[in-house]
Amino acid sequence: MDPRVREHAEIIVDHSVDVQADDEVILQGDPVAEDLIVAIAELCGKRGANLSTRMNSSRVSAAYRRALDVDDISQSDVSLAAMENADVVIIIRADENTNEMGDIAPEKSSALARENEELMEVRMQKRWVGTQYPAPGNAQDAEMSTNEYEEFVWDAVNKDWNAVREHQQQMVEILDPAEKVRIVSGDETDVTMSVAGNPTLNDYGERNLPGGEVFTAPIPDSVEGEVLFDKPLMAQGREIQDVYLQFEDGEVVDYDAAKNEDVLSAVLETDDGASRLGELGIGMNRDIDQFTYNMLFDEKMGDTVHMALGRAYDDSVGEGNEVNDSAMHMDMIVDMSEDSRIEVDGEVVQRDGTFRFEDGFEA
Numbered sequence: 179m180d181p182r183v184r185e186h187a188e189i190i191v192d193h194s195v196d197v198q199a200d201d202e203v204i205l206q207g208d209p210v211a212e213d214l215i216v217a218i219a220e221l222c223g224k225r226g227a228n229l230s231t232r233m234n235s236s237r238v239s240a241a242y243r244r245a246l247d248v249d250d251i252s253q254s255d256v257s258l259a260a261m262e263n264a265d266v267v268i269i270i271r272a273d274e275n276t277n278e279m280g281d282i283a284p285e286k287s288s289a290l291a292r293e294n295e296e297l298m299e300v301r302m303q304k305r306w307v308g309t310q311y312p313a314p315g316n317a318q319d320a321e322m323s324t325n326e327y328e329e330f331v332w333d334a335v336n337k338d339w340n341a342v343r344e345h346q347q348q349m350v351e352i353l354d355p356a357e358k359v360r361i362v363s364g365d366e367t368d369v370t371m372s373v374a375g376n377p378t379l380n381d382y383g384e385r386n387l388p389g390g391e392v393f394t395a396p397i398p399d400s401v402e403g404e405v406l407f408d409k410p411l412m413a414q415g416r417e418i419q420d421v422y423l424q425f426e427d428g429e430v431v432d433y434d435a436a437k438n439e440d441v442l443s444a445v446l447e448t449d450d451g452a453s454r455l456g457e458l459g460i461g462m463n464r465d466i467d468q469f470t471y472n473m474l475f476d477e478k479m480g481d482t483v484h485m486a487l488g489r490a491y492d493d494s495v496g497e498g499n500e501v502n503d504s505a506m507h508m509d510m511i512v513d514m515s516e517d518s519r520i521e522v523d524g525e526v527v528q529r530d531g532t533f534r535f536e537d538g539f540e541a
Contacts, residue, residue, distance in 0.1 A: 179213055182332040186309070187217035191225070193339055194307040194384050195266045199226035202263055206232035207270025211311035214270055230260065236278040240415075243282045243290070251289050258297050267306040271474065273315035279415030284444035287414040288506070291448060295505040302492065309335065309387035310474050319412075320470035334388040334465050334475060342389060343382035346462050348535045349392045349527075354378040356522045359396075359458065361405070361483055363518040369403035369425065371396035371458065375496035381478075390463020390478035395490040398454045398502045399428035405485065407510035412471055416441050421510050423487075428454050430487075445487060451504030456490035459483065459509070460520070460528075473509050481515040481531030 191197045203222050207215050215231065222229045261267070279287070310316065310331055317327035353359070357374040361367060376395045383389035407421040420436035430453040435442045446453050464480035477484040488506035495501045514520070520528040532539045 179217065180328075182328070182336060183213050184217050185336045186214060186332065187221055189336065189339070189383065190218060190268060190307055190309060190387060191221040194309075194387050195268060195305045197222055197225050197227050197266055201225075201227040201265040203227045203229050203266040203268065204232065204260060204264045205229060205268045205270075206234050207311065208235055208272040208274070208313070209233050210274055210313045211270045211272035214311045218268060218270075227266070230264075236273060236275065240278045240282065243279065243286060246286070248283075248286050248289050251286070251293050253293050253296060258300065261297055261300045261304070264304055267301055267304050269306070269308040270311050271308060271316075272311040272313035274313060276315045276319050276412060276471070277415050282415060284414050284416075284441045288444045288448045291505040298489075298505070307385055307387055308474065310472065316470070316472055319472065320468070322470075330468075330470070331475075334390075334463065334478075335383075337388075337465065339383040339389065342463070343380055346380050346382065346390075346392050349460060349462065349533060350378045350380050352522055352527050352534075353392060353394060353460075358523055360521040361512065361514075362521070363408075363483075363512050363514055364406075364516075366406035366408075366422070367404065367512055367518075369401065369405050371402070371455065372400035373397065373458065375499050376494060377496060379491075379494055386474060386478075388463060388466065388475065388478060390466065391459045391461050391484075393457055393459035393491075393494060395494040395499075395502065396455045396458055397428075398451075398456075398490075398500050401425040401428045401455050405510075405512065407485075408513050409469060409476065409482070409511035410437075410471065411473060411476075411508070411510055413438075413441055413445065413508055417471070418442055425455075430454070445506055445508055448488070448506045449504050451502045452488045452506040454487070454502050454504075455485050456488050456502040456504065456507060457484075457486035457494070457509070459485070461511075473511075476511055477509050479511075481513065482511050483514050483520065484509045484511045486510070
């Protein structure tokens with residue numbers, strides 16, 4: 179087995195979720211990620227944990243969704259019971275074909291998200307992590323050879339996460355006490371939001387691996403302005419390009435997309451919270467130095483900001499503040515490398531991708 183796979187497994191088990199004896203562990207992933215799944219299973223066995231393995235093929239999931247009538251969609255009591263009894267959840271992403279869900283109606287995918295909202299809420303209370311195995315389908319999306327993509331993934335994952343935490347903490351200390359944030363990029367993006375009373379979290383490879391961002395939640399009704407998300411994203415098995423959103427009183431009042439606008443529309447109509455922002459994140463992982471059509475990596479890129487429609491993470495919302503509740507959480511990225519700035523309470527803290535605590539910053 180590739181030693182990088184074993185290092186990846188060790189980071190997951192020791193750092194991300196800290197598996198202990200007698201923990202009930204759910205481990206799920208596509209069969210293409212079998213090496214990583216095997217390595218994690220061995221480590222769970224050495225620690226005396228109880229392991230439930232789910233090999234989830236995207237082809238199987240897509241076949242089920244195609245056959246399922248939208249009127250028959252409901253929450254799985256078996257899946258919910260398993261999640262309620264778990265201590266740890268490890269999710270391995272890997273794709274032979276990232277467009278396997280591309281022919282599933284967007285409305286059906288949104289309905290499935292709504293019905294599984296309780297399952298997601300339960301999972302969020304566990305020790306959980308989502309990570310990536312360098313599978314062929316993901317390499318193709320990134321326009322890399324298999325070897326090149328393997329190096330890219332493991333360079334981003336297998337690193338000193340305590341050093342990452344210390345570097346990112348500098349941005350946490352700027353954003354955590356803030357009241358107002360403004361994001362400006364080019365002529366198309368100028369949006370403001372309140373984050374007053376909401377904590378800023380430091381993502382250093384725990385729930386997401388790789389980590390490499392700091393994030394918080396906007397006050398739901400405070401978002402004003404317009405944003406052009408100039409990086410594409412994959413949603414429901416389809417590529418959406420150049421998402422434009424206009425906000426008033428926190429709600430999307432106008433929107434557009436250059437490609438697959440119908441998917442964006444279905445997302446916005448999922449529920450009331452899907453048309454409001456649940457997250458503001460600032461990418462800080464400069465080992466992720468190219469766009470790969472994989473949000474787990476792309477949202478962490480240095481010189482980017484991302485915002486998510488829908489669900490806010492509970493631990494990013496301060497006591498007494500409103501939590502934006504939704505079955506949906508869809509991240510979208512703004513390139514901040516040129517003609518861009520982040521302002522915190524009126525002070526520029528990043529310009530053209532360089533933070534004020536880094537060399538080369540110009541106020």
